[in-house]
Amino acid sequence: MKSEPAPHSSVPGTADLDNPLYYLENFETVVRWVRQHHSDLLTDEETGLIDNLLALGQPARALLARMVMRTGELFRIEKLNYPELGQPVADAAKTLSGAGWIEGNPKIPLAEVFRLFTLAELRPALAERISAAGLPARAAKGVLKDTLIPQHPTPAPVEHWLPETPTQVIRLNHMDLFDRLRLMFFGNLRQNWSDFVLVELGHQQYEQVPLSAESRAFDERADVDCYLVMHHCRERLDQGDAPETVWQDVPPASDNPWLESRRGRLLFELGKLAERGGNTDLALTAYGQSGHREARLRQLRLLERLKRYREAWDLARAAGDNPRFSSEEQGLERIRSRLARKLGETAPQAPQRPALATFTLELDNPEGHSVEWVALEHLSEPGAPVAYVENTLINGLFGLLCWRALFAPIPGAFFHPFQTGPVDLYREDFVDRRQALFDEALGHLTSGHYKSGIRDTWQQKQGIASPFVLWPVLSEEILELALECIPARHLELVFRRLLDNLREHRSGFPDLIRFQPGHPDPNRRYEMIEVKGPGDRLQDHQTRWLEFFVSHDIPVSVCYVRWAGAAE
Template sequence: MIAHSVEDPFYYLHNFRQVLAWVELRYVDLLEDEEQAFIRGFTDLPQTSQALLVRMVMRKGELFRTDRLAYAEIGCTHAALAPLLVRGWVCDDAPLSVEQLGVLLRKDELALGFSHLLKQPRAAKSQLLSELAELQLLPRPLAEWLPGFPVAIVHWRLQALCDRLRLLFFGNLYQDWSEFVLADMGLLRFEQVAFCADSRALRQRSEVALAMALHQCAEQLEAGAPPAQLLGTLQGLQAENPWLERRRSRLLFQVGQQCERLADWPLALAVYQDCGHAESRIRQVRVHERSEQWQAAFELASQMAAAPANALEAQACERMVPRLMRKLGGPPQPRRRARAVSTLELELPRELASLGVERAVRQHLLEGGGEVHYVENTLFNSLFGLLCWEAVFAPIPGAFFHPFQSAPQDLHDADFQLRRQAQFDRCIEQLADGSYRQVIPERFTTKYGLQSPFVVWQVLTPALLEQALHCLPPAHLQACFLRLLQDIRNNRTGMPDLIQFWPEQGRYRMIEVKGPGDRLQDNQLRWLAFCEQHGLPVEVCHVRWREAA
């Protein structure tokens, strides 16, 4: 992609043209006649009309006042609109409801235009709209509502089509045109990955329709649509595309959570049973429990305990099975106790509380010597990302399909590591032969600032990097990196808050900080157990505040 300076007044138009060219080149076999006609027709437009069209695409909504479509580089709005009106891409006489007028018109314009219908034309705008809504007036064009109104209201009619083109380019609808602007400004920089013929997010036209339908369902869920209504759509949306199936599973899981909030236990259970989400079986047990179906809950929890699908299930079963056995009248079942973790008890002055408990502990530890950093999940993830950069950004077919990706599309797929096994093996081998001590700093320099799913540049300073490479044994790094690869989504969080280095001695320790009333979360407990198992030095610091004398 060619970068365009935001100092160019038509920078946004150049970016839109690049999207059209990219989509036409890589997705021509998926484009419908209407979309192909739009791309051809757009090219034939005068530049000012192209620019005005893109301005509307980038703005929110589909209805615009012409006096608010004034841009210096475009000039006369009406002249730029004319070719769009001829093509029917924009309409200037669309029927408008009172609600739509309420969004587009100012209070004084409403009061003047509808004075013959209003009882209190000087009332607040919200009250004016309430009065008009009570009249149940049918939609009509602006010229019929307000004859002689000095500006027009135009309806941009191809937003759905442009959303489909954006979907084809990005592979999703959560990224938008601002990605180009941020890249042009240098605020976002991305690794350049070679694209091949298989570098496409969507491979069939049916997947385009499916992706749009899933997006609409997500919007409806956020707007509070009834779960049953959403399920009627979601249950008919299935695809072999892994990205789309993950999206569908996440949506189903969210619908199930909404059913739980509504205490609709049968529907929640049905949703979770149809959901491939990693926590769906855990939620099924909880639904059985909340609806007091103890036997069903126990049977499913026992099945999970016998063959947990992931670490989340294994940990959940340790709590659920004993609890359910008690509910069924069985003998008390001792819970397996986690290995004892070293603890550090601190009583700190109350005035340090304003720093936050982690930074307060950091300040206290600095007084005792060594270097202390507040890193939480960033340090080990960043070291992994630097060492394994080439594996993460390997041009695997289907992993990268546009130039604004900060991570491969299959990052959370079960076969993510397997598809790059040779690359990851070479990276991990550098821990054994010692070359990682050169590779990681070099990559820190050459890749600095590029978007990464693992590297947090604002935390990983040169000093922190130097101390980490000096004090962290390669065996400890390898153990952490392999655990991360086992389940990237769940294992990249829960790491201790602080890390303390003693460079002169070449040693370190990690500290998980807990303030008064705070307790360890499940992902933190899993990391602490892992550290104990592999001999990584870690402590849990419990903080109390000391009041001033």
């Protein structure tokens, strides 16, 4: 019976880049972390392998770490040059071979031979095979590969392929274990070992989120296995396997929300490929089972293309009662309008778009500054300072107010102590899983306690990595002006829209903000200003924010800049 995972302990040490073996320290930080915190999800064989690894001498451990970080599992000994090992690579490899970590003379397919050796090495070694295939001796490598690999499908030791070449090829064993360790540490297989191992972790401060058994994404080993199956399904799709074949291996729906979100992404991609290949039934099924934010719109558009109008209409009406996000709401309106015309139904009324306030400045720019900077300098006055903030101010205020919600130890959010934010930040259910915490944070805006809370967080968390707070930009001066001039009601409106779709709505804010602390109207003590230079125009996501501000009586305008003396 497996023991319970170890409770969260002190943060592991981080290696100094001045140490030539810093990568080994960071590599072993990952291995030891998983060994300590996920031991109940590892088999006895896996924990035995980890203990065997950590008991090896330093040169062998360092060579193993180097190979794990590299691409593939096959390596040429003579091409491995790591003087920091303090021992010849061949000697360290011999130690690893004796411990079962590498295979000394593996059988390899010809395709791997082409990957490992240069064309200059291959031509003389494969001369007889090249001639027998009827190819010219100077044939390009691509031609040789396309011709010879199908003719020689059986793997063989390297001396069979290159008998006169002084070389030694080794194969790294147990890469499936290292993939499993990487998954349990990062929470994904998108990040590779180098993303962590080759980074100087000590230069950055990280929020210390309690990592307990309850906050883990993987409740049991079957969850890890399920993720690995889905990852391999996605790899097969990327490599060109038919979606019909991959569909047979997609795991069933999971009661683990984090895994189900990953499954939704896989089904969405499978559905798109099935649709592209003409298998519309499979595509509709995959979209229907996927919780991906775009799946429902794809499903509706496909039904519409198939002229299954009534089915699409019923689905669109049901979806309109509970849109997943604002851009889906817009897409549903357009689809329902088209379907209504085809079915003789009443079309939804198009929302009225508010008019944007605009003004134009004609300015000189002899020093070639950016258009935003020139506008800022012109608009700034002693009693009405202007700051260039773009996406940093609103996001920063949000990040400070909602710090506790963003760094809550929700399952599937934090995997190790070196994260700048939750890994599920852009997942469809990110807010739902923290709804009470966000409601509590936004509730401070109505109670009047938010200013002191934001100030305290700014002081206490100074310099700690956050996905929303850019510390060098959010100075104390800007923070105080924002708290003095921006009404709590405006912040609440903006923050709630931000929460509707964090990925899309965290950008598109106006470039400048003008503070007017002495204005008699408390709702007009600031103004956001989007600046557009000659030939520039508003982007869709900017327009959506601007129209939102206008519709909620939040002061905003668009400044069009023309250069003095420029031809019309």
